[in-house]
Amino acid sequence: MTTPILILGAGRMGGAMLDGWRKTNAFAPTDLLVITRHPGEALLASGVRVAPDDAQIGSAKTVLLAVKPQAWRDAAKSIESKLAADAVIVSVAAGVKTQAISQGFGGRRTARAMPTTACAIARGTASLFAADAEALARAHALFDPVATVVELSSEDEMHAATGVSGSAPAYLYAFIEALEAAGVTAGLTPAQASKLARSTITGAAALLAETGGEPADLRRQVASPGGTTEAALNVLLSHNGLPPLMRETVAQCIRRSKELAA
Ligand SMILES: NC(=O)c1ccc[n+]([C@@H]2O[C@H](COP(=O)([O-])OP(=O)(O)OC[C@H]3O[C@@H](n4cnc5c(N)ncnc54)[C@H](OP(=O)(O)O)[C@@H]3O)[C@@H](O)[C@H]2O)c1
CATH class of the missing domain: 1.10.3730.10 (ProC C-terminal domain-like)
Structure with a gap:
């Protein structure tokens, strides 16, 4: 079960994912929970649940971590204790390793993705890595509807994928x-x-x-x-x-x- 999905940080990349999912009807808007600092008018009018309460955060099955790499620890701290133990984290934060993210989220299963902003028009590209099969499956569930997906066999390849795709x-x-x-x-x-x-x-x-x-x-x-x-x-x-x-x-x-x- 992938949904509800909690999007942590709806800026350029998180917003691109929301746009792509809306365009492809990949998920019902009511299955999308968004925590972001300054939600815009369009986001508020889109039918997704902005600023979910603690019970809604606790219902999230998947978290898309889409804040800047420098901001992820604070963002994680603000919700970690409210998440269900079996929630899976999918991070797009450039350069931040799965082990660190998993630790920041109380040891939860974690996948990494390096997407492109063309996910907004369902023409994105996403490199995925997870050592854990369930986390990898969850990353596929998020990106398959909006991107051409390439699985990486080692986390170290994420650097090259950033050079050839993300950037x-x-x-x-x-x-x-x-x-x-x-x-x-x-x-x-x-x-x-x-x-x-x-x-x-x-x-x-x-x-x-x-x-x-x-x-x-x-x-x-x-x-x-x-x-x-x-x-x-x-x-x-x-x-x-x-x-x-x-x-x-x-x-x-x-x-x-x-x-x-x-
Ligand atoms: N942009 C790309 O092409 C691209 C491609 C691949 C990967 N990425 C990755 O995607 C991540 C986000 O990049 P971006 O370009 O989308 O940055 P961005 O536009 O700055 O988006 C980040 C969003 O997170 C919000 N935010 C910051 N701290 C938060 C917190 N504690 N809780 C909730 N929301 C918070 C920010 O709000 P405020 O702006 O109000 O602070 C902003 O809306 C980065 O880690 C980056 O490495 C980006």
């Missing part, structure tokens, strides 16, 4: 910003550059998703030998181009993830 939507948005800026430098108006860059990237991503093709094959389909795209890719894929830049980008993300975990 990666920001890389793509940064790429689009840079492409738009390059378009303006090349003489387009900002409106033209943004419309062209955004539509092109979202269309290309949709093509990848819908065809299930290999990115390298799709790239070759755009780049004819001796043509304009090939000239561009000679820069982008040069020895000091995108591949080493992505390696360093992911490496710095992993470094920070390990710092947060220390």
Whole structure:
């Protein structure tokens, strides 16, 4: 039994999960209990139970821990004694280990997830880890309706999953910003550059998703030998181009993830 689900922290990520579950009708709003510091109008009007009483907190079968990594201990302390002994914790807090979370929640079963914000539109991605089978099943129950899910075989892989997935939507948005800026430098108006860059990237991503093709094959389909795209890719894929830049980008993300975990 997964529900009732208690969402602890309804900010960007907790809010994205609520949006995704609403969109997919994954759970009845009355099965969702939310504790968050500043609930907005939309949350209050959504039919979920905001600021549940102690009895409702005690009825929660699953807790989605979605506060900032620095805030999780205080958040745990505020509800731990009210939770049922068999409540399962699913944490999305970057870098915080399952063992620490389990201890903070009185030894309860715990899973970790590293999701993306596209869970809000049921197009998310989530890396899951739990040593405990029941906790892993509970994490699946939360994320399967709104995300493509990848199970990790060791908790240490969570750092790499953060570098390649959890943080990666920001890389793509940064790429689009840079492409738009390059378009303006090349003489387009900002409106033209943004419309062209955004539509092109979202269309290309949709093509990848819908065809299930290999990115390298799709790239070759755009780049004819001796043509304009090939000239561009000679820069982008040069020895000091995108591949080493992505390696360093992911490496710095992993470094920070390990710092947060220390
Ligand atoms: N955003 C992402 O793309 C993403 C992706 C993967 C994982 N995550 C993880 O998701 C977690 C949340 O990140 P976020 O970006 O959603 O942060 P956020 O927008 O700041 O959301 C955290 C929410 O928790 C509330 N909160 C803080 N302390 C609380 C407490 N003691 N009790 C109840 N609610 C409390 C905050 O309220 P106030 O703002 O009023 O303080 C805020 O609404 C982090 O651990 C992060 O590592 C985020």
